[in-house]
Amino acid sequence: MARIALIFGISGQDGSYLARHLLDRGYTVHGTSRDCEIASFRNLTILGIRDRVNVHSATLHDFRSIVQVIRAVKPDEIYNLSAQSAVGLSFEQPVETIDSILNGTLNILEAVRFLGVDSRFYHASSSESFGNTLDEPASETTAFRPCSPYGVAKSAAHWMVANYRQAYGLYACSGILFNHESPLRPARFVTRKIVRGAIAVAQGRLKTLELGNLAVARDWGWAPEYVDAMWRMLQQDEPDDFVIATGRMHPLEDFVRLAFAHFGLDWREHVVQGATHRRPMDIHCSVGNPARAEARLGWKAETLMPDLVGRLVEAELALPQP
Numbered sequence: 486m487a488r489i490a491l492i493f494g495i496s497g498q499d500g501s502y503l504a505r506h507l508l509d510r511g512y513t514v515h516g517t518s519r520d521c522e523i524a525s526f527r528n529l530t531i532l533g534i535r536d537r538v539n540v541h542s543a544t545l546h547d548f549r550s551i552v553q554v555i556r557a558v559k560p561d562e563i564y565n566l567s568a569q570s571a572v573g574l575s576f577e578q579p580v581e582t583i584d585s586i587l588n589g590t591l592n593i594l595e596a597v598r599f600l601g602v603d604s605r606f607y608h609a610s611s612s613e614s615f616g617n618t619l620d621e622p623a624s625e626t627t628a629f630r631p632c633s634p635y636g637v638a639k640s641a642a643h644w645m646v647a648n649y650r651q652a653y654g655l656y657a658c659s660g661i662l663f664n665h666e667s668p669l670r671p672a673r674f675v676t677r678k679i680v681r682g683a684i685a686v687a688q689g690r691l692k693t694l695e696l697g698n699l700a701v702a703r704d705w706g707w708a709p710e711y712v713d714a715m716w717r718m719l720q721q722d723e724p725d726d727f728v729i730a731t732g733r734m735h736p737l738e739d740f741v742r743l744a745f746a747h748f749g750l751d752w753r754e755h756v757v758q759g760a761t762h763r764r765p766m767d768i769h770c771s772v773g774n775p776a777r778a779e780a781r782l783g784w785k786a787e788t789l790m791p792d793l794v795g796r797l798v799e800a801e802l803a804l805p806q807p
């Protein structure tokens with residue numbers, strides 16, 4: 486019998502790559518979107534799997550819709566990827582961010598308990614919970630010091646998952662994922678914006694690209710590899726939480742330099758740093774320690790900077806340009 490997976494938030498970057506990953510392993514894949522009638526499922530179409538997944542309308546705000554879809558699908562594994570996932574937007578929509586992340590996760594945990602199903606549960610925690618990683622790369626035992634409503638929401642949801650695991654014996658895990666990128670990332674995210682900007686400048690469609698603070702440093706990985714870590718977490722005998730990261734940190738300026746250098750351009754002649762993209766508060770440096778994931782899951786990031794930037798540029802060029 487094929488195993489059954491249910492992905493909340495299947496239309497997003499990670500949901501689409503995870504769906505492909507699970508289909509490749511013989512799973513029957515179901516996924517939710519807040520409104521299937523209007524969702525384009527563009528990412529599933531780009532990956533060529535739109536016809537191979539079963540989609541359902543469900544919103545994490547609505548306990549009944551979660552119960553209905555779990556009851557109908559009877560999943561062996563549930564992945565919660567649905568969220569307002571933009572850190573910058575969380576300053577403008579803090580209530581929606583808390584609601585979609587914290588209350589949404591709680592609604593799934595309660596639905597699993599209420600139905601008494603023994604589905605394994607994966608939750609998308611985030612490196613944003615750590616805030617600045619000051620002295621050393623963040624591990625599973627590093628304290629949370631979030632710097633945004635998004636980070637606060639992810640921190641609270643993370644502890645809610647741990648609490649349900651301990652209090653009720655649920656098989657529930659959180660992957661604390663550091664930034665991971667792909668051509669499926671929406672253009673509002675800075676990495677996609679840089680890649681698209683560099684291409685537009687190289688093709689003569691744009692003179693100057695305006696960006697925010699280029700001194701911030703991040704740990705960037707390749708999204709298709711990170712969904713494999715999610716799946717591996719749910720194959721362990723015992724549920725646990727894992728940091729998923731490359732373990733390397735680079736300033737955003739390096740990302741910009743590499744994207745423009747791909748076209749033989751000097752970024753300093755084409756980029757201006759403006760105040761408009763600055764957040765009320767931002768993380769300056771963020772890097773993770775993936776040692777536990779490597780030891781226990783056998784998972785290790787393969788795609789590192791600068792290869793990551795080259796892959797993103799090539800993938801973007803393969804898409805129809807505006």
Ligand code: NAP
Nearest residue numbers: 494496497498499518519566567568569570609611664665
């Ligand atoms: P994404 O592309 O933004 O996908 C998330 C999906 O959640 C959306 O496609 C949307 O699907 C749904 N959603 C539910 N409530 C929403 C709301 N209020 N506003 C906007 N969308 C909402 O995110 P992702 O990059 O795949 O990330 C997957 C999960 O991992 C998220 O929980 C994210 O916070 C977390 N995460 C991501 C990263 C990263 O670097 N990508 C790092 C750490 C953690 P419908 O519109 O179809 O409902």
